[in-house]
Amino acid sequence: MRDDVKAGVKSTALLFHPYIKEVLSLFGAAVVASLYFAGKLNEQQLPYFVVSVGGGSLHLFSQLWSVNLEHPKECWKAVCFFLSTSFSLLIHLC
Numbered sequence: 001m002r003d004d005v006k007a008g009v010k011s012t013a014l015l016f017h018p019y020i021k022e023v024l025s026l027f028g029a030a031v032v033a034s035l036y037f038a039g040k041l042n043e044q045q046l047p048y049f050v051v052s053v054g055g056g057s058l059h060l061f062s063q064l065w066s067v068n069l070e071h072p073k074e075c076w077k078a079v080c081f082f083l084s085t086s087f088s089l090l091i092h093l094c
Contacts, residue, residue, distance in 0.1 A: 024064055032057040059085070 005014065016023045035053045038044075059082075067078040 020069060021064060025061070028057070028060045028064060031060065 013020070032053060035056060036049070039048050039053060063078055063082060068074045
């Protein structure tokens with residue numbers, strides 16, 4: 001955000017700064033709802049809902065509320081954790 005201010009850019013990060021976690025939570029809820037409705041429309045079974053909807057929402061919201069968005073290094077650490085976890089799951093499922 002400091003770079004946006006420095007460059008004079010009017011970004012959504014600056015617009016939503018005081019409420020960024022709440023706004024991101026709304027987007028996260030939309031993702032979880034989309035996963036749920038996709039599973040219903042495709043007649044998925046319980047494992048889909050437990051792993052994809054439940055596990056995905058747990059991971060998404062735990063990352064969102066545990067990271068300190070004011071510290072870029074901590075944000076990058078959260079991104080790396082997400083990528084390594086996702087890659088590990090992908091390898092195990094293949």
